[in-house]
Amino acid sequence: MSKPATPLRELVEGAIDRQWIVWSRDHPHLARAIDRTRLIDTTAERLAEDPDFRAAMHDADLDERRLVEAARLLAWAEGWIKRALR
Secondary structure, X not given: OOOOOOHHHHHHHHHHHHXXXXXXXXXXXXXXXXXXXXXXXXXXXHHHHOHHHHHHHHHHHHHHHHHHHHHHHXXXXXXXXXXXXX
């Protein structure tokens, strides 16, 4: 039985799905022996625990927050300019 869906698990599942058809054609015996659900769950768990992955996600979160703040600043500036030009 698979674990509950999370964004990370869904990303891992998609990545494995994109590669699975070609890989399973090249390795048919292994493909039949491997439980894809368990592979997906285990990969997602190990990735979530990886220090480099965690650091990259932290940096991405900081970048996203900076982008949101920049968008707010631009919206504020546009409003100010619009009022100034009335």
